[in-house]
Amino acid sequence: MKRVVIIGAAVAVVALVQAAGAAPKPAATVKVPPLAIVEGRHAAMMMSSSAFGAMRAQANADDLKRAVRPAQALNLWAKAIPGMFPAGTNVAPTDALPAVWTDRAGFDAAAQTYVAATAAAVQAATANDKTAFAAALDQVGKSCSACHDKYRKAEEKH
C-alpha cells in the first residue's frame, strides 16, 4: 500500500516536471496589439477612479474594512503601470504624453510613489487606522495628479 503511494507520488512528480517542460515560452514572446494595451490602460485608469472614490467614501466609516479591497486593487495596478506603457504604445487614442517614453526614469518614479501611497492605504485600512488612512488618501490623490501633470495630456486639450 505504502509503495503504491510512493509510486503514485513519483508519477505525479514526473508529470509535473513534464508539464513544466511543455510550458509556453516566456511572456516576452507574446505580441499584444498596441491598441489593446491602450484600451487596457484606459479601463484600468477608469476603474482606479471608482476604487479611489470607494476608498474616500469609507474614510469616515467606523470600520475601514470596505476600503481594503479597493486599496489593494489600486496597489496591484500601481505595480503594473510601468509594464503597461511599453515602447510602441504611444498610439491613438492614447492620452499619454511622449514624456512617458522620453523620461522613463521619471515616469517609473511617479509609478513608484503611487505604489508606496497605495501600500500605505492598504496598511491603514487593514489596521482600521483612520488617521493614517486619511493621510494615505491624500498621498494617493497627490500621486495621481503628480503623474497626470507630467505624463498625461491635459483634459481641456481634447
Ligand code: HEC
Ligand atoms: C504613474 C502615472 C500615473 C498615475 C500614478 C496615475 N495615472 Fe491615471 N493616467 C496616466 C496616464 C499616462 C494616462 C493616459 C493613458 C493613456 O491614454 O494611454 C492616465 C489616464 C487616466 C484616466 C483617463 C482614462 C481614459 O479612459 O482616458 C483616468 C480617469 C485616470 N488616469 C485616473 C487616475 C487615478 C484616479 C489615479 C490615482 C488613484 C491615477 N490615474 C494615477 C498616468 C497615471
